[in-house]
Amino acid sequence: MLKILNNSVAFAIGVIVVGFVAFAYSASVNKITDFVIFCIYVLGFDVLYGHMGRISFGHTLYLGAGAYGAAMCAKYLVPDPFLAMAMGIAAGAFLGLIIGPIAVKTKGAAFALINVAFNQIGYFIVLVALARYTGGEDGVSLTFNSYGFVNFGNIHFLFAFCLTCLVAVYYLMHRLYGSAFGIMLLGIKENETRVRFLGYNTSAYKWVAFIISTSVSAFAGALFVINYGFANPGFMDPARNVEVIFAALIGGPGTELGAVVGGTAYMVISNYLAKYIARWEMFLGAALLIIAFGFRKGIMGYVRELVEKRIKANAMAAEK
Amino acid sequence: MAEVVITARGVTKQFDGLVASSNVNFEICVGDTVGIIGPNGAGKSTFFNLLTGLYIPDSGTITYFGKDITKMPPHDRVGLGIVRTFQLVSVFDTMTVLENMMLARIRFDGTYGKKRFFLRNLLKSREVDGCMKALDTIGIAGKCDVKVSDLPYGKKRELEIAIALSMDPKLLLLDEPLAGMSMVEITEIMDIIKGLKSKLTIVLVEHKISKILDLVDTLYVMHEGQIICSGEPNMVICDPAVKECYFGRDNVCY
Numbered sequence: 001m002l003k004i005l006n007n008s009v010a011f012a013i014g015v016i017v018v019g020f021v022a023f024a025y026s027a028s029v030n031k032i033t034d035f036v037i038f039c040i041y042v043l044g045f046d047v048l049y050g051h052m053g054r055i056s057f058g059h060t061l062y063l064g065a066g067a068y069g070a071a072m073c074a075k076y077l078v079p080d081p082f083l084a085m086a087m088g089i090a091a092g093a094f095l096g097l098i099i100g101p102i103a104v105k106t107k108g109a110a111f112a113l114i115n116v117a118f119n120q121i122g123y124f125i126v127l128v129a130l131a132r133y134t135g136g137e138d139g140v141s142l143t144f145n146s147y148g149f150v151n152f153g154n155i156h157f158l159f160a161f162c163l164t165c166l167v168a169v170y171y172l173m174h175r176l177y178g179s180a181f182g183i184m185l186l187g188i189k190e191n192e193t194r195v196r197f198l199g200y201n202t203s204a205y206k207w208v209a210f211i212i213s214t215s216v217s218a219f220a221g222a223l224f225v226i227n228y229g230f231a232n233p234g235f236m237d238p239a240r241n242v243e244v245i246f247a248a249l250i251g252g253p254g255t256e257l258g259a260v261v262g263g264t265a266y267m268v269i270s271n272y273l274a275k276y277i278a279r280w281e282m283f284l285g286a287a288l289l290i291i292a293f294g295f296r297k298g299i300m301g302y303v304r305e306l307v308e309k310r311i312k313a314n315a316m317a318a319e320k
Numbered sequence: 321m322a323e324v325v326i327t328a329r330g331v332t333k334q335f336d337g338l339v340a341s342s343n344v345n346f347e348i349c350v351g352d353t354v355g356i357i358g359p360n361g362a363g364k365s366t367f368f369n370l371l372t373g374l375y376i377p378d379s380g381t382i383t384y385f386g387k388d389i390t391k392m393p394p395h396d397r398v399g400l401g402i403v404r405t406f407q408l409v410s411v412f413d414t415m416t417v418l419e420n421m422m423l424a425r426i427r428f429d430g431t432y433g434k435k436r437f438f439l440r441n442l443l444k445s446r447e448v449d450g451c452m453k454a455l456d457t458i459g460i461a462g463k464c465d466v467k468v469s470d471l472p473y474g475k476k477r478e479l480e481i482a483i484a485l486s487m488d489p490k491l492l493l494l495d496e497p498l499a500g501m502s503m504v505e506i507t508e509i510m511d512i513i514k515g516l517k518s519k520l521t522i523v524l525v526e527h528k529i530s531k532i533l534d535l536v537d538t539l540y541v542m543h544e545g546q547i548i549c550s551g552e553p554n555m556v557i558c559d560p561a562v563k564e565c566y567f568g569r570d571n572v573c574y
């Protein structure tokens with residue numbers, strides 16, 4: 001069982017695909033497409049949080065950069081969905097490239113706050129400074145080209161496309177975390193000084209991880225824009241950072257599957273609980289408290305622990 | 321006259337007015353084994369941190385084979401062969417023994433810095449050059465899949481030494497390698513260090529003075545950030561100034 005959790009990426013991907021397809025066609029394809037994209041965002045966030053031990057309170061900047069990168073491309077260049085995606089990712093990567101060297105020098109609260117600071121700047125830029133192009137508070141609405149069956153206006157195609165993207169990102173992350181680079185990130189999380197004294201320029205690796213994280217988050221932003229057909233400052237709102245943090249926490253930081261489980265769990269709570277309970281955010285707050293104090297490893301961490309315990313017990317029994 | 325490995329000239333480091341390292345002059349030649357002793361808080365670890373680049377001295381210079389490395393970042397010094405262990409055992413608790421060793425050895429792997437560095441599944445392939453050999457020399461190869469947090473303290477220290485040895489050191493700095501070890505483990509570690517003596521240049525900080533007297537060629541004594549005495553080990557420990565710093569003036573008066 002632990003082997004499956006650890007190694008069988010095919011199994012995990014199977015579960016994700018089957019789960020989301022079943023969910024989408026029993027609930028609402030539109031809504032579940034949102035869930036899928038959000039999971040990509042959580043995967044991007046968790047590169048820094050779960051693997052490098054750096055929590056960013058300003059990740060909507062990168063989501064928003066992807067959203068506006070895609071939107072500006074579609075509005076002023078060509079409304080090609082693929083080019084828009086590429087521009088969105090490029091925008092996120094660019095921000096990672098320039099903010100990274102400053103941000104990764106810090107950790108803990110300083111890292112969290114530096115990201116918020118840049119997030120605020122970005123929010124101001126899209127809301128006020130460049131309002132002439134971004135449409136300010138109203139944002140911009142867009143239509144994208146379609147080519148035969150490659151039609152992002154078709155919810156079934158869009159859903160399938162986003163799910164494929166999630167699987168691709170998931171697989172990429174899986175490869176990354178199993179590699180030398182992944183081990184190095186875990187080392188940096190636990191004891192960065194020690195990694196430096198193994199002869200590695202940790203700043204460079206942290207920078208690379210930062211760029212990967214911002215690019216993946218931006219990719220999610222671009223997909224959101226294609227899904228909604230508009231971009232507005234809400235994508236970059238610093239106040240919405242709690243969403244991705246909560247999702248990463250609840251799923252279990254540091255595992256790919258945890259990010260997807262957490263992303264889905266958060267979306268379920270925020271989409272469905274909100275229907276029944278007017279001030280559902282209060283429950284979110286309570287849940288955060290519970291996680292912070294008693295459930296640090298999240299759902300996947302908890303599952304893993306249970307399985308590990310079982311295996312240890314079995315091994316002990318076998319020895320006797 | 322053998323070639324000089326590392327030289328410290330007038331190295332000084334202050335922490336908020338506390339002079340942790342005060343005008344330290346130090347030199348070690350190729351193949352030598354040197355010990356540094358001194359009471360708690362004397363500045364021994366600080367001196368290691370200065371040599372390895374964790375701290376940059378306020379004044380003074382450090383040269384390595386004639387090259388000025390005073391301001392060189394730690395990872396570059398490691399690349400030159402300056403390898404250290406820490407006083408507080410410093411290995412990765414959340415990883416297995418083998419993963420710890422892999423992390424140290426990736427740098428020497430042919431794929432390092434290439435695309436495969438990011439994508440080759442290391443955990444599955446387990447084939448990073450020289451890992452098992454390094455674990456073998458220190459006798460913990462059998463524990464390679466054990467999580468480090470499950471290892472006893474002494475084994476962690478041995479692992480840290482194995483890691484240091486696996487990194488092709490030219491200059492090995494060991495900060496209290498015997499601290500917290502059982503008698504058996506002390507003997508094991510001493511045997512390892514003795515085996516290295518002919519191959520490496522070693523600086524050793526240690527509180528268990530009696531254990532290292534026969535091992536080191538030269539002994540330095542630090543006190544309040546200064547080197548107060550150095551020379552042939554058995555002569556040094558008889559020096560009145562050394563006795564005084566260990567037993568204290570007050571004790572002598574009473």
Ligand SMILES: Nc1ncnc2c1ncn2[C@@H]1O[C@H](COP(=O)(O)OP(=O)(O)OP(=O)(O)O)[C@@H](O)[C@H]1O
Nearest residue numbers: 335338340358359360361362363364365366367407
């Ligand atoms: N980063 C730091 N910030 C402030 N003070 C420090 C720092 N590092 C060391 N010191 C101080 O410098 C002095 C020398 O410390 P150091 O650790 O070098 O002593 P030591 O000789 O290694 O002692 P021990 O035998 O206890 O390991 C101590 O008074 C210590 O409190």
Ligand SMILES: [Mg+2]
Nearest residue numbers: 364365366407
């Ligand atoms: Mg010390």
